[in-house]
Each structure stands twice: as C-alpha cells, then as structure tokens.
Amino acid sequence: MHQTLNSDDIEKVIESDICIIGAGAAGISMAMELDKLGRSVLLLESGNFEFEQKTQALNKGYSIGQAYYPLQSSRLRFFGGTTGHWTGQCAPLDDIDFEERDWVKNSGWPIKKSDLDPYYIKAHEICELQEYEYSSEYWEAKLEKKAIEFDESLVRTKMWQKSAPTRFGTKYRNNIIDSKNIRLITDANLTKINLTEYGNQVDYLKLSTLKNKTHTVKAKAFVMACGALQNVRHLLNSNNIINKGVGNENDLVGRFFMEHPHVDSADMVLLANTNMNLYYDGSLNSNAFGMFSTSESIQRVLKLQNYSARIESKDSKNLAIDQDSEDVTKKLKQWENLDGRTKKMNTLRKVIGDGSTDWIIDKFVIEEKQRLRQEDDKLETSHHILNTRSEQSPNPDSRVDLADTKDALGIPHTRLNWQLTESDKSSILNSNLILGKELGRLGIGRLKINDWLLDEKIEWPKFLGGGWHHMGITRMHEDPKKGVVDKNCKVHSINNLFISSSSVFTTSGVANPTLTIVALSLRLADYLNKHVARIPKV
C-alpha cells in the first residue's frame, strides 16, 4: 500500500510493528524480506517515486577535510535511493576484512564472513546477479577467459559481478505497493527521533513534509536505513534527551568515516600479447570482471591493508588532450585521405558525461595511435593507468558531524571531514610494488609508480576520487566504547533502534558496499522477525 504524507488521509499518529526509515537498497530489501516472513512494516521515504530537486537539496552538506564530491549529489533521495545511479558493481567483503588485524587499528567485526554468506546468496537474487561464486577459476571457465598467472601468494585476480544495475525503485516498486504487509509512505521526512525520558528506547519519530505538515510514528522497532550520512545526521540532531545525540554516549556516532579512495597510482606498460580479457575494461559489459588484488597471505606478512586496482587505457583517457597536438591532427588528416579509413573516421563521436567531455574513439583509432607511438624495432605494447581502490583504515578523526547551517526542515546540514592516514598511502605504495614485481617476474610488462606516491612530502593528490561509498560512521562492535551498534545492528544504548546501512561497517574492505548492505539488511530482517516480540513496549 502506498500513501503520501502530503495526503489528508493519514492519521496524526501512525503506528506500526516495525518502522523502516528510508526506501533505498537496505530499506526495500528489508521490507520485502519481512513481508515474506509475514511481518507488517511501515516504510518511510523522504522523497517520492520521482527525483525532485527540493527534496534532494535536503542532502546538502559541506566537506572540510580531504576534498570530496558534493554531498548533495552523492546519495539520491527518492524511492529506490542511490540505486537510482549506481553502476552495479558487486562483490562480497573478503574474509580478512572481518578479522581483527593488529596492523589495522580498530579493525575486527563482531561477526565473520561466514555469518553473512547465507544472506549474500539471497542478496544476489535481489541484485540480479549470477551464482554466489567469486573465484577467478570459476569465472575463467564460465566466461572462457584467462586470468594472468600471478603467484597467488602475492597477487590474485579478485572478481566482481555486474548487476544490471538493478534500480530498486523501478524493479521493486510493485512488490512494495502491492504488498498487504507493507505500508509505504512517501514525502515523509524524519525530523526527530524522540527517546523516552530514560533515554534507552525510542518513544516516537517526528515526521514532516516539505510543507511542514507533521506527523508522529510509534512502533515496536525502528530501523534507520537513510544512508550513512543521513543516519548520523538524525542521530546527532536528536539530542533533546541525550545531549550528544542518540546512541552517542561514547562520542562514536559520525566517527571512523571510510571511503574507498579511487586514485591513479601508477602507469602500466603491458606487452600487447598479454591476455587481459578477464579484467575490467571500462565497459562493464561483462557479467563478471577481475581486478588486481593482493593476497590475504601477503597482506598478513607485510601488514598491508586490502587493495584492488584496475587499469584504464591511457590512450583513450588522454585522447582529448592529444587531439590538440599538431602531430596527431596532421596524422588524422592523413588518415582521411586513405582509402577505407574515412568511414572509420566518421565513427568519432562525442559523449557528455559528468559535465565533462570525453572522446570515445573507435578501436581502430586507438590502435592507430598506438601504432604511431610505437617506435620502430620495439615490441608492441599497450599503455594503461592503474587506478587503485583500496581499503581505508578506520580513523576516528575522519568524521561526520553537524554544520551550523540548516536545511528547509530546520535540520543542521552534514559536515564531512574526510581524513586519511600514512598507512593508507604506504599500503597502496607497497601493494603497487608487489604488483610491479609480479609483472616483471611474469615478463608481461612493467609498472611506473606515480610521483605523488613516492614523494614523502606529498600526502595525497588534491582531489581523490571515491566510490561515493560512505562507511563506518555508526560502526559495529560488541563493546559500546568501540561501536555504535552491536552484532545485530542494534544501537547499544537503545532497546528498539537498529541501523541498516554501510554506516555499520567496522572496516571497509575493497568491495563496493551495496551487496553487503543488502546482505546485512536481510540478516537484520531475520533477527527482527525472531526478536521483535521481545522488545519491551514503551
């Protein structure tokens, strides 16, 4: 069933067993799972079914640390959430990501990978992926492609799968609306979490539309699935009983912000006969693709954080710049006069993406450029940029808190202070060195590490990319002095408040978080189904 909070038909005090705040990947997955288990669910969504600028503007925030993307655009605020613009790249976290590692301070989830495996399998179905298989051997056989024969005690081919990508808002809209157990209310903005006077239970939620029509929600259990930044924002803002904010007695809410720094860290030259067809090629056309990663054993031996890297063709990336060069322009004109090539020249096309202009060049032109660059009596090679996506170590000084300015609903804006550490940088450098040595050992190419990584005086490039992956800021730990939620994603100090989001991640790994978000939400649904009756009434 669907209603909008703008409607006059909605009761002033809305009551439910389980209330989920946020209809993105986590909220929708949980709602559908609880529906299957016969539970009634109230699902609240700030936006509605279509993107609206006024609602999206509520996500505005500021960044004061390492330069970051505009917070307003990094998450989508309408039904389906950020699955409205994700690329669909999926992988589970690795076993080592869950372990307490003495070289990664604040590491160690209170659960193991094996606790999540049954839920990863179900998450695969929801994200429209293939079987829950991530070994390179499996995909080599299935796709009839070959992995590079790395020494697997050093470097491995880590596999990702590619979702359609599943747009949860489109794909599961009817599942939600047509369900008798799910009551979806859109245009419902959370403005306050009100605790009981003892501060150990959520008494009710305050909701508001953009036109300031207000309602109250009472439920046995509340699940925050608003996305990491918004979860923290609401917890910190709801400070009328506990002045540090809900669940923040130990000053942990908002701390340990982690992203996956995406950064060009090396150039790679490969001999042209190196078979790279199993690896990411930028097109995301394959159901599965590999990236380079370090083995768990070498991570232990050399005390490295987890690491992954993919290559991007240097030829296509720099072509816009090269096309301005006189030499290439002259040669392009020569090509036009050649028989059979004029048609191929007409396939040059311009694509606008992310506000910038990228030239996508027919394979022929890339090959021609390589040929022109190719020197006489040298072997043919391909040139690539190595873009690493690495694990960020949990750092309490990397944090999200509240700004002094407020949004249209009177809620303080989010303020992000993304901070990285020396170990984050040295881990990338040492992992690149291992990869470089393996390329040399195999005789397939060489790696040239970028200057910024070798220069101790440079911390990081001015702008680091990321995956828009916001993790760790209501982290999971059994000790309330080290985590905001326990192993069941329950906020430690609050009997009936749970969090379903990448904000509960204790460490970040290298995998895109969506698959793990869905798996955790299904696990939480399972837990609530078994335990919601035991939650004390307010």
Add this chain to the structure above:
Amino acid sequence: MKRRIFLKNSLIATSVISIGTLTFINTCSDSQNPNNRPLLHDFLPEDDITGIINEYLIQNKKFDKLNVKSENEISIMIKSDFIEGNTTICNGWVLSQTELKYLIQKNIS
C-alpha cells in the same frame, strides 16, 4: 656414377640442413630469451628509457659493469631478481637490478 651423384647430393643437402638448424639454434640463443622474455629496451619507449638513464646517472656516481655473455643470461637473472626481490625503483619504474644495470650499460657503452 649414380651412386657418386647421390652421395654428393646427400652431402650438400645435409650441409644445408645443418647450417640452417645451427643458424636457427643460434638465433634462438642470441635473440630470443627463455619463455620469450623481452628486455626493457625491446619494448619500453625511448622517452621512458632516457628518463630512467638520466635518473640513474643523477643518483649514482659509479657504475659496475655486468659480466654476462648473452641476453639469455641477462633474462634469466632478471627473472630471478623479481622472484627474490632484488628490485629497485628508478624514475618510478619497478625494475630488476640486473635489467637496470644492463640498460645503463647498453646505452652508455
């Protein structure tokens, strides 16, 4: 007579085949490396080679020549370097110590 011609032709044929085979073997030995491992100068662009050499010469006042007989031998040593971690970074490039020395030797001698 026929036997003499046969023997003469056989001798010529054997010589030709032997020369061809020996040439092939020598070609393999001298210019092909085990497992077809090309050396740096076989594939790295000249600009990058120049960059490596310049960086090396700035950082090193002395240069000890490699005492090797063939590129075959070089190639085996390079592979061994990468396995044993006998590597270095020069101008950002992750290289085997041997291949770096050989590159310098080849270009400045």
